[in-house]
Amino acid sequence: MEQINAPYNFVPLSDKVVIPEWGDKVSHDLPFRDGVSGELELTIEALAPIMVGGEQKQGTERESGQVHFFQTPDKRYAIPGSSVRGVIRSVTEIATFSRMNRIDDKRYGLRDISGRYVADSYAGRVRNNVSYGFLHLNAQGKPSITPCSMVRLSHRELEKWWNIRAPVFAARTSVKQKYELWQQLCKTNAIADAYDLSFSHDSLEVSEIGLGQLKGFPVFTGQINAENPTDNRFGTKYKGRPKNKDFVFHSERSNETFILDEIDKAAWRDFLFIHGEEDGKPDMSWPGFWKKRFWDKQRVPVFYIKGKDRLQIGLAYMPKLAGDFSIHDMLQHTDKAHIDETKPDFAALLFGRVGDKPEDALKGRVYFEPAFLQGQANVNQRPNETILNGAKPSYFPNYIYQTVDRSGEKLASGQYATYVYSSSNPAPELRGWKRYPVRADNEVATQPLGDKQTTKVQTCLHTLAKGSTFKGRLVFHNLKPQELGALLWALQFEGKRHNLGMAKSFGYGQISIKLDWDTSKLVCNDPKRAPQTQADDYISEFKQYMSGQLGKDWRTSTPIEALTAMADPACRHQFAGDLKHMVMGMGKNNDFVTAKQNAFVLESYVKDERKLKRSSHVSITLFAAPSDSKYEVEIEETNEVWENAKIQYDPSKSTLTATTAQGKATLNGADAKSLVNTLSGGEQKKAKNNQLLKSVSVEGRGNALKIKAFF
Numbered sequence: 001m002e003q004i005n006a007p008y009n010f011v012p013l014s015d016k017v018v019i020p021e022w023g024d025k026v027s028h029d030l031p032f033r034d035g036v037s038g039e040l041e042l043t044i045e046a047l048a049p050i051m052v053g054g055e056q057k058q059g060t061e062r063e064s065g066q067v068h069f070f071q072t073p074d075k076r077y078a079i080p081g082s083s084v085r086g087v088i089r090s091v092t093e094i095a096t097f098s099r100m101n102r103i104d105d106k107r108y109g110l111r112d113i114s115g116r117y118v119a120d121s122y123a124g125r126v127r128n129n130v131s132y133g134f135l136h137l138n139a140q141g142k143p144s145i146t147p148c149s150m151v152r153l154s155h156r157e158l159e160k161w162w163n164i165r166a167p168v169f170a171a172r173t174s175v176k177q178k179y180e181l182w183q184q185l186c187k188t189n190a191i192a193d194a195y196d197l198s199f200s201h202d203s204l205e206v207s208e209i210g211l212g213q214l215k216g217f218p219v220f221t222g223q224i225n226a227e228n229p230t231d232n233r234f235g236t237k238y239k240g241r242p243k244n245k246d247f248v249f250h251s252e253r254s255n256e257t258f259i260l261d262e263i264d265k266a267a268w269r270d271f272l273f274i275h276g277e278e279d280g281k282p283d284m285s286w287p288g289f290w291k292k293r294f295w296d297k298q299r300v301p302v303f304y305i306k307g308k309d310r311l312q313i314g315l316a317y318m319p320k321l322a323g324d325f326s327i328h329d330m331l332q333h334t335d336k337a338h339i340d341e342t343k344p345d346f347a348a349l350l351f352g353r354v355g356d357k358p359e360d361a362l363k364g365r366v367y368f369e370p371a372f373l374q375g376q377a378n379v380n381q382r383p384n385e386t387i388l389n390g391a392k393p394s395y396f397p398n399y400i401y402q403t404v405d406r407s408g409e410k411l412a413s414g415q416y417a418t419y420v421y422s423s424s425n426p427a428p429e430l431r432g433w434k435r436y437p438v439r440a441d442n443e444v445a446t447q448p449l450g451d452k453q454t455t456k457v458q459t460c461l462h463t464l465a466k467g468s469t470f471k472g473r474l475v476f477h478n479l480k481p482q483e484l485g486a487l488l489w490a491l492q493f494e495g496k497r498h499n500l501g502m503a504k505s506f507g508y509g510q511i512s513i514k515l516d517w518d519t520s521k522l523v524c525n526d527p528k529r530a531p532q533t534q535a536d537d538y539i540s541e542f543k544q545y546m547s548g549q550l551g552k553d554w555r556t557s558t559p560i561e562a563l564t565a566m567a568d569p570a571c572r573h574q575f576a577g578d579l580k581h582m583v584m585g586m587g588k589n590n591d592f593v594t595a596k597q598n599a600f601v602l603e604s605y606v607k608d609e610r611k612l613k614r615s616s617h618v619s620i621t622l623f624a625a626p627s628d629s630k631y632e633v634e635i636e637e638t639n640e641v642w643e644n645a646k647i648q649y650d651p652s653k654s655t656l657t658a659t660t661a662q663g664k665a666t667l668n669g670a671d672a673k674s675l676v677n678t679l680s681g682g683e684q685k686k687a688k689n690n691q692l693l694k695s696v697s698v699e700g701r702g703n704a705l706k707i708k709a710f711f
Contacts, residue, residue, distance in 0.1 A: 003409045004595050004602045005578040006398060007505035010432035011094050011562045012608040013401075017337035018097040018549045022480060023344045028363060031525040035478045038522035038531075040515055042491070044079065044371050044470040048444050048510040049380065049463040052079050052501040064385050064458040067502065069377075072370070077377050079470050079500070081368035087500050088368075089351050091490040094433050094563050096346030096546070099338045105328040107266065108394040108419045109274030111320035117599050120415045120422035126318055131306060132249055134217070134299040135313065143260045143268050145304060145313075149251040152205040152641075153218060155244045161209060162189050169220070175285040178220040194218070199248060204641055204697075206248055216250035219301040221285070221316045245643065247317070249301050260311060267311035270322030275315060285315050310620070323419025325428060327393075329618050330400075330419075333427045334610075336617070350483055365479060366487060371472025378465035385460050388503060394419075397595055398602040401429045401610065408607065409576075411599040427616040432559075436504040437566040437605065438497040439579050441466075444507035461503060478525065481532075485542025488535045491515060496567035505581065562606040574605050640698060641711060647692040649676050649684070656687075658696045658707050665698040665705035678710060 022032070052070045059065030072078050092098070112118040132150040137143060155168050162185065169178055179194075186194040191210055200212030260267045272278075275286035282288040290300045303319045305312045312321045331338040344353060344362055352364030393399045396418045405412040417425035476487065491513050501509040515535060522531035532538055546554035554560060565571040572579075582591035642665070645658040649672070656672035658665045667675060676684060679692075686692035695711040 001591060001594050001598070001600075003577045004397060004600045005580055005582050005591070006602055007507075007579045007581060008434050008436050009562075009566055009575065009602065009605050010399075010434055011559050011566070012604070012606070012610065013100060013331075013334050013338075013430055013432040014097050014557075014559050015335045015610065016097060016550065017099050017335055017345055018546065019337070019343045020346055020349060020482075023349055026344075026349050026362070026365070026478075028365070028477065031478050032480055033526050034529070035480055035525040036484055036522055036531060037477045037479070037525065038475075038520065040474040040476070040491070040520045042084075042371065042472045042474060043514045043516065044084070044472065045512050045514070046464060046466055046468040046510070047438075047497060047512060048441070048466050048507055049461075050466075050468060050501055050509050050511065051461045051463045051503055052083055052509075059458055064460045066383075066460050066462070068462045069379070069464050077373035077464065079371040079472070081370050081472070083500060084371060084472065084474075085351070085366075085368040087498050088487070088490050089347060090433075091493065091498070091563070092350060092486055093347040094559055095490055096486050097550070097559070098345035098347035099341070100331060100430075100433060101328075101339055101341065103327055105326050106273060106393075107270045107323040107326045109270075109320040109322055110394075110396075110418050110420050111314075111316075111318065112596070113318050115416075115596050117411060117414065117416050117596060118418060120424050121418040121420040122321065124422065125305065125321065125420060129305050130303050130317065130319065132247075133302055133304060134249065134252060135294065135302045136299050137294070137297055138257070138259065144257055145260065145302065146257040147253045148249045150219075150247050150249055151201040151203075151216075152245045153248050154205055155246070157205070158209070174283050174288055175220060176282075176289040179289065182218060182220065197248075199250075201248075205245075214250050216248035217299065217301060219247040219249055221246060247301075260313075263306065264309060264311040266326075267313060267322075271313045274320050274322050290315065321420055324421040324620050325419050325616070325618060327430070329616070330428055330430045332617055333429045333613055346483070346486060350479070350487060365477045367475045369473045369475070371470035373464070374469045374471055378468060380461075380463045380465060383460045383462045385458050388459050395592065397600060399431050401431050401608065401612070402601045403612070404601050408603045409600060411601060416596070416599075421616075421620045425612075427613040429610070429612060431602075432562075432608075435563070435566045436499045437572065437575065437579060438499070438510050438569050439507045439572060440569055443572075443579055445580075461508070463508065481538055481541045482545040483542075485538035485540070485545075488515070489539045489542060492535070493567060494564060496564060497569070498567070507579070558606055558608060562604070562608075565605045571605065575603060577603060641695060642698060643695045644693045645696050646690070647687045647694050647696070648690040649687040651688065656707060658698065665696065665707045667707040672707075675707065675710070 025032070050069075051067065053067050054070035055066075055068045057066040069077055070080060093100070093102075110118070110122055112122045115122065131147060133145040133147040135143065135145055158164070159168055164185075168185070169181065173181075183194045185191075186197070189210065191197050195217055196215055197218065198210055198212050199206050199214055199216050200208040201214070206216075272286075276284040277286065277291075280287045294300050301315075303314045303317055305319070305321070310324070312319065314320045325333075328339050341348075341353075341355070341360070348362055350364065350366050353360075353362045355361045396402075396416055400417050400419070402417055403412045404410060413424060415422060415424040417428040419428065474487075474491075476484070479487070492515055493513065495512070497510045497512060499509050500511050503509065517535055524531055543554055550557060565574055582595070584590055584592055642658065642660045645660045645665075648657045648659070649655070650657075651673075654669050654672050656667040656676060676687065679687065679694075683692055683694070697708040697711065698705045699708055
């Protein structure tokens with residue numbers, strides 16, 4: 001893999017929002033003296049197979065889903081006016097430097113255990129700062145957390161205690177399946193309550209189950225590796241670091257219970273969003289298991305990081321963190337005007353907006369009628385089967401602006417910017433407006449099923465063929481010449497291609513829009529004036545206005561260069577990668593992981609050289625420690641065991657090093673030599689060759705961690 005591939009790219013976000021000075025005078029009743037009203041006749045031609053969704057049927061395990069082209073009640077093929085309106089509005093928003101605000105204000109999650117280029121954002125935040133507790137509804141029905149203590153539960157020891165001759169949990173077993181199996185095992189081994197068991201521990205791990213003075217809640221999370229790399233009992237040895245330990249939560253501290261909203265009002269919403277509340281996928285631990293228990297007023301074990309006014313909650317030891325910055329926060333890092341709707345922008349004046357208050361609402365002055373198919377419908381008789389992938393904004397190498405090297409394909413600095421604060425990227429910005437670059441015919445292709453995918457995720461598209469032509473009409477009312485010029489430019493798009501309908505990521509839906517100026521009708525509000533004889537005359541007024549607002553040539557600005565390049569097949573060479581989705585397979589076949597491990601960034605069509613801010617309007621106080629610093633991290637003491645750390649011993653310097661995804665610990669001098677001597681001869685040889693994997697206990701603060709002993 002040499003670069004990131006993606007069927008989409010981004011128009012860089014402008015650091016200036018243009019607010020027309022006539023905005024507060026726009027009205028449907030009071031005409032502008034220089035205003036124009038009229039009708040424009042449009043011809044839309046499909047330059048690739050096209051699919052505007054109409055009648056649909058959901059896919060099953062045995063049959064692909066079906067999507068047919070939109071038809072009116074009288075069975076005429078048509079493109080709804082709302083679809084054309086959406087295409088033109090998206091182009092107009094970029095062309096007029098309007099706000100990017102028609103997006104949900106989400107906080108996307110981050111969980112990247114082994115990523116060296118995300119260490120500042122993730123490992124640095126999580127390491128030594130995770131607490132344990134039970135999420136539950138309090139007496140008033142408010143989500144709350146009661147802190148508790150935690151010890152490890154070894155699967156290997158569990159298998160010995162209960163004489164289990166196979167891995168207790170197979171790989172890729174869901175949380176729900178694990179607890180179902182756990183209940184069966186407890187019943188077989190005379191454990192009365194599978195969720196409240198007696199146990200003993202040696203301060204680090206559970207040492208006995210079913211006996212002991214403590215009561216605990218078994219916590220099973222994530223993917224468990226069935227094989228043990230040091231034990232051949234279960235067949236092939238696992239290559240890499242295994243996860244064969246879970247947890248037991250115990251000793252609740254009821255006097256420390258806190259309500260989520262009293263710490264962070266967004267914590268509950270963020271937790272639900274990043275753990276699949278909206279997706280509802282049964283294989284995810286929250287919708288698949290914990291959600292029902294929570295609403296049945298039962299406890300849910302959670303791992304959390306708590307600060308002065310920030311609370312991030314997860315369902316794993318290395319939890320998925322809700323971002324410190326929401327989408328709107330990151331928009332403000334570019335320009336606060338992107339979310340300040342005090343005055344309407346260009347696009348809102350043309351197409352309307354829904355305000356928070358009735359007086360802020362604005363009715364649009366541009367209306368699109370349906371565009372009807374001309375001639376006989378040429379429906380694809382061999383429907384295209386594909387998987388309609390959706391791009392994930394949580395993938396920060398693509399969706400967040402990164403400082404790149406000269407190649408434009410890799411990080412220039414050592415750390416990615418993410419949705420989580422880090423000292424190297426304190427005010428991250430969004431990449432910009434997402435667009436689907438157009439392509440030549442030989443790159444228009446669908447995506448087949450993967451090895452382990454079923455027809456349930458496949459969709460059969462009954463497209464209309466390339467060359468299909470539609471005619472429609474646009475009606476506008478009381479537009480100023482600059483506004484009409486913006487609309488005309490967006491429609492004709494300099495003869496370049498728009499994207500419309502479904503499967504745009506595969507090259508479908510490429511269209512041209514042509515204006516029949518001779519049959520269009522324009523009327524000036526002032527009867528003493530006559531409309532311009534050419535559409536280009538209005539477009540020139542728009543370009544002149546925008547250049548004046550920007551203080552530079554509008555057409556050669558980076559956003560417009562990027563917008564037009566992605567709409568022009570002749571500019572396809574500006575992106576070296578393939579216009580296709582990357583593969584999310586297992587292990588080394590996961591392109592998304594490989595890209596992050598190699599510090600790759602999605603290459604831009606046009607170079608983006610924005611200057612990033614070094615501070616945010618959002619105050620991030622991670623831990624409540626007395627300090628005058630805006631960003632404060634309280635470093636807690638570490639005293640823990642790292643499993644399967646990579647051990648290296650340099651006898652020439654008497655330096656011993658242990659490295660894992662959790663961090664790095666060292667030991668020097670005579671202490672290092674003495675500890676190495678506790679290893680067997682073979683282990684010492686491996687340590688000197690940087691080939692030894694062994695569990696170690698470490699202690700210290702922050703990055704100053706010291707190796708105590710081997711296990």
